[in-house]
Amino acid sequence: MYGRKVKLRFFFVFFILIILSLSIFLILKSLEENVVYFKSPTEIKILSEVNKNKIRIGGMVKENSILIEEKKLRFIVTDFKNEINVVYSGVIPNLFAEGKGVVAEGFLKDRSFFSATKILAKHDENYMPPEVKKALEEK
Amino acid sequence: MFKYFEPNKIFSITSKAPKYVLFLFIIILTVGLIEALILSPEDYKQSHSVRIMYVHVPAAWICLGIFSMITFLSVIGYVFKIRNFFLISKSLAPSGFVFSVIALVTGSIWGKPTWGTWWAWDARITSMLILSLFYFIYLIAWRIYDNDDKAFKITTIITVAGIINVPIIKYSVDWWNTLHQQASINILSKSSIHVSMLYPLLIMTAAFTLFSLLIFLMKYNTELIKIKNKGLDRL
Structure with missing residues (x-):
């Protein structure tokens, strides 16, 4: 339905979001002692x-x-x-x-x-x- | 379909709107301030310092709301190449930034008489400061890259990175021990704020929303004029 470029851009944004969320989650998890x-x-x-x-x-x-x-x-x-x-x-x-x-x-x-x-x-x-x-x- | 909005048609609406918005803003702000500063009762524990809440809380809500809107528009705009969405995002950002600073400053002023400190590096306050910095970087990015494809890409990445912080701000007070108290207003359950204090809070939120709308319209008109001057007949 959508062009290849549109899909590529969508997945680009999507993966950035997933990877950053995951890394921030892990960072906060490991630093929990200091976050409280x-x-x-x-x-x-x-x-x-x-x-x-x-x-x-x-x-x-x-x-x-x-x-x-x-x-x-x-x-x-x-x-x-x-x-x-x-x-x-x-x-x-x-x-x-x-x-x-x-x-x-x-x-x-x-x-x-x-x-x-x-x-x-x-x-x-x-x-x-x-x-x-x-x-x-x-x- | 959004690609083919004609700037002239949009401009004919958005150039007239500010004066009506300004009129409405002044009325609602006057009512809100009278309610907040004079008519609303003092708190049983904090007495008059509770009145800072009527500026602090709406400002925080609005800067979170605007950041979410900017992210949504940027992502949709980036994926489907809709130029207009970026102009809207760009025009929304300054008021979001200003309100994030207002939330931090009023929070600091409120913190001194209640908690006994201007600043604490707890999760809520730190994450709010990070949001403020994201707004700042976002605005700087627009300064450096002027309305081209590179700017669209970079600002989208900034908003996507920043949006992760928004749920962290919201739930920081529930996930970790913080000096900042928990949320008083819940959509699903009963609010722990008395009705006589809730009304001024909501009126002030409406006033601040109108202010953001006013600043947005002014910024957006400037962007449209820039496009017209370039001789482009569509966005």
Whole structure:
């Protein structure tokens, strides 16, 4: 139906797409360790060895776990399966709160103790006015 | 059939269209901005900084949409040798590029008060930056090779390479742990954004779409005039 040239051009584009997709898939697959922005406490638990490199951990700040000592902030990051104790001193973002998401950058002392050098708040995909939030909580 | 569009006929429509589009754009943008900045409620957690969303999200949607359109048109245009499709792609690209930059900049401004950082090398943000670079390379390619077969081939390859990144941007927040939150708006399931915030978002998206259309028409008219000046009577 179509000329030979049209078919050739089609397959040219088609193969470029297939080959590039495949190579990008393989690259991302092999670099998965680095593509993830942070590790969850469970992933830290199954880590084979604790090294001295700077890493990021993330999860929820456990309810009633924030403890403010002199110039030091202690809290527990949980993914509801495992927990990590975090100690930090420095600036905290506005959205940092108990029961909310957090990403901490720093060094792992052992599998359940983390010394953070920087804290980022991770917020969820829910957006609503305060009145609606209140109404939801009363329910 | 698209080969035989007469530039004069297209031009008679596209040269009149911009003023109507501009008129509609101003009205919808005014309504959208009033909704977004004044009438819409503040967020329970982020309070007023949530208003950045009404620029950030539409800009990101549109730059993804335009890139998909450019790729589609380029591939069809390249396979079937339709010159007109390349002129359309070429004219669409600048607004796509501008919106990708707007999405990155507003995201950065939004990130500081909410996350506590201007920039994070997480999967969503990095892949968005790559899209922006693809737009840039695409525009540069048109600068270097001016409307000839070589330009068609090279820009098609650039778009085909770049389109792989589009699903990566979309699903990056689901595939990997990212600092960026998951999608709030789903076509198939219930959105996790309140209706009072959804309306301004959709109105702003309509306004930005009209803006892209306006810029597109202006660019496209220039391309048509160039063709007319060359004395070609068909595209």
